[in-house]
Amino acid sequence: QVQLMESGGGLVQAGGSLRLSCAASGIIFRINRMGWYRQAPGKGRELVATLTSGGNTNYADSVKGRFTISGDSAKKMVYLQMDSLKPEDTAVYYCYITSLSTHWGQGTQVTVSS
Numbered sequence: 001q002v003q004l005m006e007s008g009g010g011l012v013q014a015g016g017s018l019r020l021s022c023a024a025s026g027i028i029f030r031i032n033r034m035g036w037y038r039q040a041p042g043k044g045r046e047l048v049a050t051l052t053s054g055g056n057t058n059y060a061d062s063v064k065g066r067f068t069i070s071g072d073s074a075k076k077m078v079y080l081q082m083d084s085l086k087p088e089d090t091a092v093y094y095c096y097i098t099s100l101s102t103h104w105g106q107g108t109q110v111t112v113s114s
Contacts, residue, residue: 002026002103006095009108016112017083022095022105024076033098034071034078038091038110048093049080062088085112 008020020036035050049069050058057069066085071078078095092107 002028002097004095004097004103004105006093006105006108009093009110011111011113012085014085014087014112014114016085017081018085018110020080020082020093020095020108020110022078022080022097024097024103028076028097028099028103031073031076031097031099034073034096035069036078036080036093036095038089038093039107040088040091043091045094046091051078082110085110087112087114 003026004022004024006022008018012018031053033050033052036048037045038048039045048060048063049067051069051071066083068081090112092109094107095105097103
């Protein structure tokens with residue numbers, strides 16, 4: 001059974017930084033894509049960043065230039081470095097890994113105070 005566990009969330013002031021980590025356990029064959037979504041209170045889930053097995057990255061316009069995704073497929077780890085945080089970045093952040101199917105973490109809360 002595959003499980004993903006996020007860590008690194010918390011409370012930070014606007015302009016600060018956080019680094020989220022996501023560790024997967026269990027057998028995962030041929031990871032194709034890893035990434036992060038977020039969901040703010042009263043809003044739908046938003047794709048934040050993706051990393052493909054070929055090393056290509058994609059970011060939501062709202063985080064471009066501030067967030068950086070990285071990962072290691074062999075170690076089944078994915079990271080999200082978040083700099084210059086804004087109050088509107090406040091959300092629960094979920095990691096995911098896609099291979100034959102998509103696996104999700106439970107989420108970690110990020111709160112940015114103004």
